[in-house]
Amino acid sequence: MSLTVKKSHFDGLSGALEDIGEKNLFPTTYATDHATAANLHWHSEDVLVYLVKGKTYFLDVDGNKYQLEAGDLITIPAGILHAEGAVNEPVIMLIGLVEAVPMDQFLVQRDPDELKE
Numbered sequence: 525m526s527l528t529v530k531k532s533h534f535d536g537l538s539g540a541l542e543d544i545g546e547k548n549l550f551p552t553t554y555a556t557d558h559a560t561a562a563n564l565h566w567h568s569e570d571v572l573v574y575l576v577k578g579k580t581y582f583l584d585v586d587g588n589k590y591q592l593e594a595g596d597l598i599t600i601p602a603g604i605l606h607a608e609g610a611v612n613e614p615v616i617m618l619i620g621l622v623e624a625v626p627m628d629q630f631l632v633q634r635d636p637d638e639l640k641e
Contacts, residue, residue: 525601525604526584526601526604527582527584527590527598527599527600527604527606528598528599529590529592529596529597529598529599530596530597530598530599531595531596532595532596533574533595533596533597534574534595534597535595536576536595537576537616537618539595540574540576540618541618543574543597544572544574544618544620547572547620549572549620549621549622550620550621550622550623550624551618551619551620551621552618552619552621553616553617553618553619554615554616554617554618554619555614555615555616555617556611556614556615557611557613557614557615558611558612559608559610559611560610561583561607561608561609561610562607562608562609562633563607563633564583564585564605564606564607564636565605565606565607565633565634565635565636566602566603566604566605566606566633566634566636566638566639567600567602567603567633567634568602568603568629568634569602569621569622569623569625570599570600570601570602570621570622571599571600571602571619571620571621572597572598572599572600572619572620572621573592573597573598573599573600573617573618573619573620574596574597574617574618574619574620575592575593575594575595575596575597575598575615575616575617576594576616576617576618577594577614577615577616578593578594578611578613578614578615578616579591579592579593579594579613579615580592580608580609580610580611580615581609582598582600582606582607582608582609583606583607583609584604584605584606585604585605585606589609603639605636605639
């Protein structure tokens with residue numbers, strides 16, 4: 525398994541929310557106008573990221589860059605190493621989770637060495 529991107533998958537906030545509803549996901553919002561690139565990590569849950577506004581990128585374990593712009597959906601399977609790219613302009617992401625998880629467990633960035641255990 526790897527990261528998968530669907531370009532122009534939805535149209536605007538309402539389109540993202542419609543898709544999240546059709547997939548029975550649990551949504552949350554991430555918005556920022558600046559963030560440094562994240563270190564390589566993984567999550568214990570599948571994560572679907574709907575980029576509602578702006579541009580950004582994700583990296584996979586091999587350093588492949590996945591460019592995203594508004595309307596794109598990236599799916600990150602549980603246990604897949606990846607890193608979110610730097611953000612230098614306002615972005616809004618809706619994040620859909622397959623399961624509702626407690627806030628202290630929500631999208632915990634897990635160390636790559638934990639996958640080897």
